[in-house]
Amino acid sequence: MGYRIGADVGGTFTDIVVEMPDGSFESTKVLTTHGRPEQGILDGIAAIADQLGIAMADVDQIIHGTTLATNALIERRGARTALVTTEGFRDVIETRTEGRFEQYDLNIVLPAPLVERKDRFVVSERINARGEVLVPFDEAAATRTIAALKEREYEAVAVGFLHSYRNADHERRFRDMLVATLPDIAVSISAEVSPQMREFERFNTVCANAYVQPLMASYLFRLQDELRRRGARCPLYLIHSGGGLVSVETAAAFPVRLVESGPAGGAIFAADLAARYGRKRVLSYDMGGTTAKIALIEDYTPQTAKTFEVARTTRFKKGSGMPISIPVIEMIEIGAGGGSIASVDTLGQIRIGPHSAGSEPGPAAYNRGGEAPTVTDANVQLGRLHPSTFGATDITLSPACAATAIRTHVGDHLGMDEQLAAVGIAEVVDENMTNAARVHAVENGKDLSGFAMIAFGGGAPLHATRLMDKLGLDELFVPPGAGVGSAIGFLRAPFAYEAVRSFYTRTDRFDYRAVNQVLAELTVEAESFVRLGTDADLVVERQVSMRYKGQGWEIPVRLDAGAFDEFAAENLAGVFTKAYEEFFGRAIDDLAIEAVSWSVRVASLQQRPTTLQMLAASNMVVGDGQRPMYDPVAGEVVDARVVERPTLQPGDAVNGPAIIVESQTTTVLGSHHVAVLQSDGTLLVTRGDTQ
DSSP states (O other): OOEEEEEEEOSSEEEEEEEOTTSOEEEEEEEOOSSSHHHHHHHHHHHHHHHHTOOGGGEEEEEEEESHHHHHHHHTOSOOEEEEEETTOTTHHHHOOSOOSSTTOTTOOOOOOSSOGGGEEEEOOEEOTTSOEEEOOOHHHHHHHHHHHHHHTOSEEEEEOTTTTTOOHHHHHHHHHHHHHOTTSEEEEHHHHOOOSOHHHHHHHHHHHHHHHHHHHHHHHHHHHHHHHTTOOSOEEEEOTTSOEEEHHHHHHOGGGGTTHHHHHHHHHHHHHHHHTTOSEEEEEEEOSSOEEEEEEETTEEOEESOEEESOSSTTOTTSSEEEOSOEEOOEEESOSTTEEEEEOTTSOEEEEEEEOTTTTOOGGGOSSOOSOBHHHHHHHTTSSOTTTOOOTTOOOOHHHHHHHHIIIIIHHHTOOHHHHHHHHHHHHHHHHHHHHHHHHHHTTOOOTTOEEEEESSSHHHHHHHHHHHHTOSOEEEOTTGGGHHHHHHHTOOBEEEEEEEEEEETTBOOHHHHHHHHHHHHHHHHHHHTTTOOSOEEEEEEEEEEETTOSOOEEEEEOSSOOOTTHHHHHHHHHHHHHHHHHSSOOTTOOEEEEEEEEEEEEOOOOOOOOOOOOOOEEOOOSEEEEEEETTTTEEEEEEEEEGGGOOTTEEEESSEEEEOSSOEEEEOTTEEEEEOTTSOEEEEESSOO
């Protein structure tokens, strides 16, 4: 093996990780260049390659995750897009569903649709839920619509016809006619982007894909060309929201699958560490400069979902955003990063986020023009971060700027000095993240008792011990390279693709032949994408979404390998009943059971890592000095020992209160915490009596 590079573009920092031929990692962080995000990647790769003496021609693989598609949707700066749909369904993406994210708000304002009404067109055609043609495709009407699209000079077109997940003939016919007239236009059809029932989610997803496709295709091919110009001969791969690797061509065709690509790498990173330590139930906690992400991992596998939301307009309330129906690693994401801005609302309460100082200008402590107080500024004021140990070569922290920002924008409004205001900021952000973890666990029917926490990202180790106490967890793992965990996760991800399709059947009249055909076609589809990147042995996982008749949503049910036969219905009903009992506590008798959507995930085979032996403390480390730090366990400023993490040896233990510093993050220990360095460089933090 040669060198492999992982590049993660976040809202504040761009992380670059190089996997060396011996399996070790080297990394660097550079500030994200929002105007041209590929520039940060190129600069970071050039810097670390020069530092390590690596020629680009010696790199075997480059894997990239990006927030560019997400940001384009949030900021509404995608292509000029039109939607073509079935006559009578022009306003589906605006009328949405009957759900209200604020149940009692009489003046509720729903999110604006991605495509305005003037840019939505209809064609006379109709297919029913069984895939039968009710109204033939009107080619004359389609021709007139194409003429209107040409006249208005759209850059992208989304095509979403009713029930095309069962029969895509009309969508494909319209695409063929459109491309014959406008060969350079970007076209997305819902039968390929998201062939699932529920037309609002499906239409919205195909609109999102079309909206970001020109931007993402241009960016990806531009990055690929520039890497080649600089001497790279290896392929560039992208990590998608479901946690697998795909080619640049696949990512350019389906860019909506990149919306959660960076956080997906973090979940893979945590799952890999969970397997190394034999921890089957893990809470993954990823805190960067802009957001915090929390995911549940069981049996060394992150939980997944088929839908999620982006661009929520009302403080991260479920239902206030843009639904995207694609396979994704399930997580909850809140505006609680190091750059999240603290403010005081009209009720005199401290609020954190969702706005972030980002990298331009950044937190006030960066002394780059930022004036708003952030979580990072609070950590500087509380002594958790210090200019002498911050580790970023291009940033010199200014405690005076941090104190001024906190006092001016928070303390003066509440009659507090900067120290007490900083305590308030830290406690509010910690409680926000704790509540998010609790809610995420409850929504998934889980009790966090017995879970271990894995913390990574530049900000998570600063706050993880406080979350550990608030959640009542007994173990916290801070892995080596935690500051760039998502980028390391990219390098541990398999080539994988999940194909999904809705097909309705009931267990009391189970159409096993049709189900076998659907699963076979999905397997071929998924494998075709995976084979673009690897010829390794493959693993096939199958799943079905099921519910009781009359219910509005489904739960996932894993399927065994092999074809269904005439006796399959009874077995499938039993598997569903057991899954339902595990999720909700009890099953429902005498109700028909429905299977709604089927999915097949094909991934390259990866060996599970060898389980490591836990090391007990064998040597207590005093540290290299002390500095004042606010300890929430003691509720006061204490003298905390300062320990350089690179100087620790396996078995070394550090008792809190302490600050364990390294180049890309800092681990904070309260007065009842103890950290022991494990054989692979991971810090295992445990606690005594909690407060």
